[in-house]
Structures are given as structure tokens and as C-alpha cells.
Amino acid sequence: MNPTISENWTDQLRATPRWPYFALAGAILVVFLLELAVGAVAIPFGDVARILFTGESERYTWLQIVQQFRLIRAVNALFSGAAIAVCGLLLQTLFRNPLADPFVLGVMDGARLGVAIVVVISGAASNSFLSQFAFLGDLSQVAAAAIGSLAAMAVLLWIAHRVSTVTLLICGLMLGYLCQGLISVVLHFTDEYQAAAFSSWNDGSYAGITRGQLEFLVPITALGLGIAVLLVKPLNALLLGERYAQTLGLPVFRARMLTFGLVALLAGTVTAFCGPIAFLGIIVAHLARALFQTSDHRVLLPAVILLGSTLALGADLVTHLPWAKHFLHMNAVNGLIGAPIVLWVLLRQKQMRGLAG
Amino acid sequence: MSTILSSQSLSIGYPNKTVASSLNLRLTKGRLVCLLGPNGAGKSTLMRTLCAMQTPLAGQVLLNGVDIHTISSRELARLLSVVLTDRVQVGLLSAYELVSLGRYPYTGWNGRLSAEDHRIIRESIEATGAQDLAARPVDELSDGERQKVLMARALAQQPQLLILDEVTAFLDLPRRVDIMRTLRRLAHDHGATILLSTHDLDLAIRSADELWLLEKGGAFHCGAPEDLVLNGSFAQAFLSEGIEFNPADGHFELHGERDGVAAVEGEGLPALWTRRALERIGFSVHREASHRIVVEPDRWTLEDPSGTKQTFNSLHAVVETMRDLREESK
Missing domain, CATH: 3.40.50.300 (P-loop containing nucleotide triphosphate hydrolases)
Structure with missing residues (x-):
């Protein structure tokens, strides 16, 4: 054979670096604490730590602010960010499309349509009950959102086989607009209180969640992330394409359906409580690949979870900076980072056609 | 096994x-x-x-x-x-x-x-x-x-x-x-x-x-x-x-229409490649053909049925002449 090949050719292979994981975990800790300390009212770190560990504070308002508002928001961002980021990664591998993401593909709008329909039906069924969301069990809201996202993904799946990467993206955008239109139509049949409550939910935010809803969101997303960990091996096989995955012994149909179900659960749950969170899925998957220079899901999945939490907390922090709250909302921050990444991917399409496998 | x-x-x-x-x-x-x-x-x-x-x-x-x-x-x-x-x-x-x-x-x-x-x-x-x-x-x-x-x-x-x-x-x-x-x-x-x-x-x-x-x-x-x-x-x-x-x-040869026939006399590589040149332009090579090409190391001689001889110093010239002959005979 080629005599120039050294016997130690394996030396050029690089091992996956571990430090980025620790760096990201550290970043989460820092941003999480900043989330609790920074805002319209600044609270010193020492007092934040004291409130966290002892549940006491010398100032009652600080205790209230941290426990009733900031902690709930931060925990929400921590879990929702990870969940949406994982959805982005899963959809990119599943559709073999580097621009797939639950927001861009209209999956979140599908979830919201699901919730809107349930809201209206419940409203019509029990007219006397005028409080908008309270009567809706949080669980039925999650279920409706999951079914809505599943329906949106079924449409995408049906389209995906016959269109190119970019066309699928446009189809997803249109699907999103269609769902938004349908939401308006559906809300037309409800009373103005409910409609008003719904419109405040048009923009994504980690702040709108209640303590009770958080108690739903955390276990469901944690469960979903756990299932995602079990999917790393099938996802790697799917990088090769369906036929190769099949020859490797992967039950392809089952793996795909399980993945779709998982995305529906995660994206549905988060959308039900936070509204549509723009671009996060795309941003995080690409940053993780850039950071670790691999498409191996065993490396990417933990990175995506950590990065998703970091970015969600970071974006939320920016929107709550004392001087920023009148200018920025969360999706604007996501868009500022996300849109350039999408443009960059589009412009590099030729080389990057296979980024997600 | x-x-x-x-x-x-x-x-x-x-x-x-x-x-x-x-x-x-x-x-x-x-x-x-x-x-x-x-x-x-x-x-x-x-x-x-x-x-x-x-x-x-x-x-x-x-x-x-x-x-x-x-x-x-x-x-x-x-x-x-x-x-x-x-x-x-x-x-x-x-x-x-x-x-x-x-x-x-x-x-x-x-x-x-x-x-x-x-x-x-x-x-x-x-x-x-x-x-x-x-x-x-x-x-x-x-x-x-x-x-x-x-x-x-x-x-x-x-x-x-x-x-x-x-x-x-x-x-x-x-x-x-x-x-x-x-x-x-x-x-x-x-x-x-x-x-x-x-x-x-x-x-x-x-x-x-x-x-x-x-x-x-x-x-x-x-x-x-x-x-x-x-x-x-x-x-x-x-x-x-x-x-x-x-x-x-x-x-393997592309099986196109064979149009025209010629005989090749000679030995070794020059004869082999003469045959291939003729086949390339659609001639079939047959011993009994009326046109004969006699191959020598750096010389090709074409004899037509009347006995006229023409000498060439490259296969390119041979091939072009054979093409012309075929056109005329149509």
C-alpha cells in the first residue's frame, strides 16, 4: 500500500474535548445567578444566595421578587431552552435539513392552534365560566399543544419527501401563517376576554408561567430530555440515511415516530406555557456543531442541552436588563442571533447541504 | 468451500x-x-x-x-x-x-x-x-x-x-x-x-x-x-x-452500423491499431474485402480493386481517405 502512511495513523484522530461541557455548565450557573440578581430592582449576589439556600432575606420585597418572579422565570428558561434546543437538533437530523426547527417549521404555531381550539371548545361548553385559562387544566393544555405540533409535523413529513431543503423551510413558514390565521378564526368564536388573553401569548416569553404550570413543565421536559438521551444511537444511524440505517439493524419507522412524538411533547409543552420561542432550535444546534466539530449525537446532545439553557437564560436576561425592558422582547433577541445564522447557512448551502446529515 | x-x-x-x-x-x-x-x-x-x-x-x-x-x-x-x-x-x-x-x-x-x-x-x-x-x-x-x-x-x-x-x-x-x-x-x-x-x-x-x-x-x-x-x-x-x-x-465494442469493408494485411501492433482505426470509423475488417491495406512499420499502402496503390505515412491519412471513398461510392 501507500508507504507514506505511518503505522501510527490513529494519532491524527482527535478525541472529543471535555472542557466545553464544564465551561457551559459554569456559564449556566453564572447566567442563572445573574437572572436572579439583575432587573428593575438589583439584588446583591450575597442576598440572592441567601434567599436560595435559606429562603430568608432581610428585605421582604427581595424575597418576593426572587421567589415569586425571577426564580420561576429562570427555572422555566433553564428547562424550556434545553427542550426547544433539543427539538431543533432532532428535527434537523430527522428531516436531514440544517434549517429545521420547531419555530421555523410552524410546529409551534400548530401547538398554539391546538391550544386555541381547546380553549374555544371548553369556553363554549361551559359558558358561565369566564375566567380564561384557569379553567383549562394545565394538562389538557399540554395535550392540546402536543397534538397540534404532531399534526403540523405530520403535514411536514408528508411534504418533506418531495421538496428541497429550502422549499421545506418555506412550506414550514406558510404552515405557520396558516395556523396563525386559523387561530384568529377560531378565536373569533370566543369572547373577547379569552381572545385578549390569547393575544398576549403571541410573543414568546419565559415570564408568563405560573408556579403550578412550572410544576408540569419541569418533569415533562426532564422526561423528554431523558428520552432524547436514549435516542442518540438511532439518530447517529439516521445520519447515514434511512436505507443505510435499516441495513445497520435500526427499526427506522419506529425510531422516526418516537422522535416525532418526542418533539411534539417537548415543543408542545414549552409552547403551551411560553408561547413561540423563535430560532433557538436552529441557533443552538449550529453552535454545538461549530463548538465540537462533529455531528455525533452522543457528543451533541449534552452540548445542545447545556447551550440551550445558557442561551435561553441569556436572552431572558437581556430582555430584563433594567434599561432594556421597553425595547427588547425575547424573540427579538433570539432573532438578532438566529436570523444571521439562518442567512449564513443559506448562503453556504452548497457546502452545507449535508450539515444535518 | x-x-x-x-x-x-x-x-x-x-x-x-x-x-x-x-x-x-x-x-x-x-x-x-x-x-x-x-x-x-x-x-x-x-x-x-x-x-x-x-x-x-x-x-x-x-x-x-x-x-x-x-x-x-x-x-x-x-x-x-x-x-x-x-x-x-x-x-x-x-x-x-x-x-x-x-x-x-x-x-x-x-x-x-x-x-x-x-x-x-x-x-x-x-x-x-x-x-x-x-x-x-x-x-x-x-x-x-x-x-x-x-x-x-x-x-x-x-x-x-x-x-x-x-x-x-x-x-x-x-x-x-x-x-x-x-x-x-x-x-x-x-x-x-x-x-x-x-x-x-x-x-x-x-x-x-x-x-x-x-x-x-x-x-x-x-x-x-x-x-x-x-x-x-x-x-x-x-x-x-x-x-x-x-x-x-x-x-467490448460499440455495436454501431457497419458501413464499408476493408482488408488489413500486416503484423504486430501496427496491424492491430490499423484494424481499430477502421472499426472506429465504421468499417468492418474482412480478409476478402475489395480494398486492401498493407501495413508496414511506418507506411500504409491502400490497394483498390483496380490495383491502384496509394501510400500514406499516418493512420489519420488512411482513415480520411477511406471515409472519402465511402462517401463517393454512395
């Missing part, structure tokens, strides 16, 4: 169309077998049936004596690996990581690779000579390099049987020769059993231990390449494709 794969009275095709029937196939351990046939003869259908991607219309495919359709997909992946023409786009996977996916049927729930897995991956890469590609991203590899890496991946599955579908298609000649050489080495030195479907007739005749010929209409021949040449199966199978096989020199 142990049999890896066999079939008895196998019929392949689709519910409304039988592609071939009564196929009795046998693959012997350590042999490289090439499946050849004109386009549309059903090579892909046969390949898919043999690797259990498609069910046979009748009969069975036996892998190690067991009906292939009764083997679980995970077990099958340990016995048989496949290289397809599908374009593989794996983004930022390195060639090494791609090859490591071949360990999929052996690893646990999270795909973690043991030291033993890494050893097998290294051996597979070395066996295909892909060492210098290992660290590179798959998407930066050329088509030929990517096929090599995919072959290494197939080897990492440690299969009893390797099935490759048209892997030499779209590659240039040196790459094709390289892949064939690699496959031969895998079969003969490493004991791999390999079935390769290909359009590369020439290379298949030179490299395969055995050829399977599938004709349009389902007729099937198998045997050593040379046997198939001698009994005429080869020429027959490709006649419909417009490809003429010349058993005398083992060359």
Missing part, C-alpha cells in the same frame, strides 16, 4: 411483474462475485432480494442455511452489510466516526465503543487502505474516497457477506481499479465474501472469481468469467445493449 448464501428456485420481482425465476444461486466464502447485466435486467431487484430489503415471489434466500427473512434485523446486520449508491451526507462526521457506525449492531443502547470496537474499526480502515482519510470530514472526501470509507464501515460490521451495489459507478478509471483491487484483497486475504453489482464489464472480467450474468428476460448464467466468455453467454447477454463483445481480445 463453505457456502455463505444460497437460493433455490428463487423468483424475484413485483406482484405484477416477475423479473427472474428459478434462480439457484450460491456464494462461496472468500470469493468476489460480480453481478453483471444490461440496464433493466433486474440487477437491483436481485440485490435487494438477496439482502432482505425485498421479499422474493417464490423460493428462499438462505444465509448460512437460514431463511434470510426469518433473521431479526439486528442479527442480520451482524451477518450481512451493504454498501449502496445512496449519497451519504453526514455533515461533520469524520471518516473514522462514519466507520464506527458499522459497530451499530454490536454496541449497547448509547452506542458507546469499547476498546475491542475501536480495534475492529482500525482494522477495517487498514484493510481498505483508508488510513489517511480517517481524520478527515466525510463531506470533504471525493466520491472514490467516500466509497472506500463506506466499505470500511461495512467491514466494521464484521459481516459474513458484503453486498455492494454499483459502488464503482461515477468513479474514474484509476479509482475503479483501486476499489476492485481492494475488494479482491478483502476476499482473498481477509476471507470476505463479496457480491458486487457493476456496469464495469471489463474490470469485472479481470477481477471477479465468479460472474453472475442476468439477461433481460430473466435468463441467468454463472461461472468463472472465462467460462462465460468461451460459451458465448457473455456476448449474448450484452448484444441487446448494442455492445459487442469480442472474445478474441476480450474487448
Whole structure:
């Protein structure tokens, strides 16, 4: 054979670096604490730590602010960010499309349509009950959102086989607009209180969640992330394409359906409580690949979870900076980072056609 | 000689169309077998049936004596690996990581690779000579390099049987020769059993231990390449494709319209290439022809039926004159 090949050719292979994981975990800790300390009212770190560990504070308002508002928001961002980021990664591998993401593909709008329909039906069924969301069990809201996202993904799946990467993206955008239109139509049949409550939910935010809803969101997303960990091996096989995955012994149909179900659960749950969170899925998957220079899901999945939490907390922090709250909302921050990444991917399409496998 | 794969009275095709029937196939351990046939003869259908991607219309495919359709997909992946023409786009996977996916049927729930897995991956890469590609991203590899890496991946599955579908298609000649050489080495030195479907007739005749010929209409021949040449199966199978096989020199020729005839007298390479030049412009070469070309080392003499002689110092001049003569006679 080629005599120039050294016997130690394996030396050029690089091992996956571990430090980025620790760096990201550290970043989460820092941003999480900043989330609790920074805002319209600044609270010193020492007092934040004291409130966290002892549940006491010398100032009652600080205790209230941290426990009733900031902690709930931060925990929400921590879990929702990870969940949406994982959805982005899963959809990119599943559709073999580097621009797939639950927001861009209209999956979140599908979830919201699901919730809107349930809201209206419940409203019509029990007219006397005028409080908008309270009567809706949080669980039925999650279920409706999951079914809505599943329906949106079924449409995408049906389209995906016959269109190119970019066309699928446009189809997803249109699907999103269609769902938004349908939401308006559906809300037309409800009373103005409910409609008003719904419109405040048009923009994504980690702040709108209640303590009770958080108690739903955390276990469901944690469960979903756990299932995602079990999917790393099938996802790697799917990088090769369906036929190769099949020859490797992967039950392809089952793996795909399980993945779709998982995305529906995660994206549905988060959308039900936070509204549509723009671009996060795309941003995080690409940053993780850039950071670790691999498409191996065993490396990417933990990175995506950590990065998703970091970015969600970071974006939320920016929107709550004392001087920023009148200018920025969360999706604007996501868009500022996300849109350039999408443009960059589009412009590099030729080389990057296979980024997600 | 142990049999890896066999079939008895196998019929392949689709519910409304039988592609071939009564196929009795046998693959012997350590042999490289090439499946050849004109386009549309059903090579892909046969390949898919043999690797259990498609069910046979009748009969069975036996892998190690067991009906292939009764083997679980995970077990099958340990016995048989496949290289397809599908374009593989794996983004930022390195060639090494791609090859490591071949360990999929052996690893646990999270795909973690043991030291033993890494050893097998290294051996597979070395066996295909892909060492210098290992660290590179798959998407930066050329088509030929990517096929090599995919072959290494197939080897990492440690299969009893390797099935490759048209892997030499779209590659240039040196790459094709390289892949064939690699496959031969895998079969003969490493004991791999390999079935390769290909359009590369020439290379298949030179490299395969055995050829399977599938004709349009389902007729099937198998045997050593040379046997198939001698009994005429080869020429027959490709006649419909417009490809003429010349058993005398083992060359394939495009079977165009023959228009005009000439005789060539002479010896050695000059005579051989004179014949080829005439055939290239559509003449058939026949001893009894009225026009004769006498070949001498650096001189060509054309004699027409009237006995007139013309001398040329290049084949180009000969060919142009023959063309003119043909035009005039029309």
C-alpha cells in the first residue's frame, strides 16, 4: 500500500474535548445567578444566595421578587431552552435539513392552534365560566399543544419527501401563517376576554408561567430530555440515511415516530406555557456543531442541552436588563442571533447541504 | 468451500411483474462475485432480494442455511452489510466516526465503543487502505474516497457477506481499479465474501472469481468469467445493449452500423491499431474485402480493386481517405 502512511495513523484522530461541557455548565450557573440578581430592582449576589439556600432575606420585597418572579422565570428558561434546543437538533437530523426547527417549521404555531381550539371548545361548553385559562387544566393544555405540533409535523413529513431543503423551510413558514390565521378564526368564536388573553401569548416569553404550570413543565421536559438521551444511537444511524440505517439493524419507522412524538411533547409543552420561542432550535444546534466539530449525537446532545439553557437564560436576561425592558422582547433577541445564522447557512448551502446529515 | 448464501428456485420481482425465476444461486466464502447485466435486467431487484430489503415471489434466500427473512434485523446486520449508491451526507462526521457506525449492531443502547470496537474499526480502515482519510470530514472526501470509507464501515460490521451495489459507478478509471483491487484483497486475504453489482464489464472480467450474468428476460448464467466468455453467454447477454463483445481480445465494442469493408494485411501492433482505426470509423475488417491495406512499420499502402496503390505515412491519412471513398461510392 501507500508507504507514506505511518503505522501510527490513529494519532491524527482527535478525541472529543471535555472542557466545553464544564465551561457551559459554569456559564449556566453564572447566567442563572445573574437572572436572579439583575432587573428593575438589583439584588446583591450575597442576598440572592441567601434567599436560595435559606429562603430568608432581610428585605421582604427581595424575597418576593426572587421567589415569586425571577426564580420561576429562570427555572422555566433553564428547562424550556434545553427542550426547544433539543427539538431543533432532532428535527434537523430527522428531516436531514440544517434549517429545521420547531419555530421555523410552524410546529409551534400548530401547538398554539391546538391550544386555541381547546380553549374555544371548553369556553363554549361551559359558558358561565369566564375566567380564561384557569379553567383549562394545565394538562389538557399540554395535550392540546402536543397534538397540534404532531399534526403540523405530520403535514411536514408528508411534504418533506418531495421538496428541497429550502422549499421545506418555506412550506414550514406558510404552515405557520396558516395556523396563525386559523387561530384568529377560531378565536373569533370566543369572547373577547379569552381572545385578549390569547393575544398576549403571541410573543414568546419565559415570564408568563405560573408556579403550578412550572410544576408540569419541569418533569415533562426532564422526561423528554431523558428520552432524547436514549435516542442518540438511532439518530447517529439516521445520519447515514434511512436505507443505510435499516441495513445497520435500526427499526427506522419506529425510531422516526418516537422522535416525532418526542418533539411534539417537548415543543408542545414549552409552547403551551411560553408561547413561540423563535430560532433557538436552529441557533443552538449550529453552535454545538461549530463548538465540537462533529455531528455525533452522543457528543451533541449534552452540548445542545447545556447551550440551550445558557442561551435561553441569556436572552431572558437581556430582555430584563433594567434599561432594556421597553425595547427588547425575547424573540427579538433570539432573532438578532438566529436570523444571521439562518442567512449564513443559506448562503453556504452548497457546502452545507449535508450539515444535518 | 463453505457456502455463505444460497437460493433455490428463487423468483424475484413485483406482484405484477416477475423479473427472474428459478434462480439457484450460491456464494462461496472468500470469493468476489460480480453481478453483471444490461440496464433493466433486474440487477437491483436481485440485490435487494438477496439482502432482505425485498421479499422474493417464490423460493428462499438462505444465509448460512437460514431463511434470510426469518433473521431479526439486528442479527442480520451482524451477518450481512451493504454498501449502496445512496449519497451519504453526514455533515461533520469524520471518516473514522462514519466507520464506527458499522459497530451499530454490536454496541449497547448509547452506542458507546469499547476498546475491542475501536480495534475492529482500525482494522477495517487498514484493510481498505483508508488510513489517511480517517481524520478527515466525510463531506470533504471525493466520491472514490467516500466509497472506500463506506466499505470500511461495512467491514466494521464484521459481516459474513458484503453486498455492494454499483459502488464503482461515477468513479474514474484509476479509482475503479483501486476499489476492485481492494475488494479482491478483502476476499482473498481477509476471507470476505463479496457480491458486487457493476456496469464495469471489463474490470469485472479481470477481477471477479465468479460472474453472475442476468439477461433481460430473466435468463441467468454463472461461472468463472472465462467460462462465460468461451460459451458465448457473455456476448449474448450484452448484444441487446448494442455492445459487442469480442472474445478474441476480450474487448467490448460499440455495436454501431457497419458501413464499408476493408482488408488489413500486416503484423504486430501496427496491424492491430490499423484494424481499430477502421472499426472506429465504421468499417468492418474482412480478409476478402475489395480494398486492401498493407501495413508496414511506418507506411500504409491502400490497394483498390483496380490495383491502384496509394501510400500514406499516418493512420489519420488512411482513415480520411477511406471515409472519402465511402462517401463517393454512395
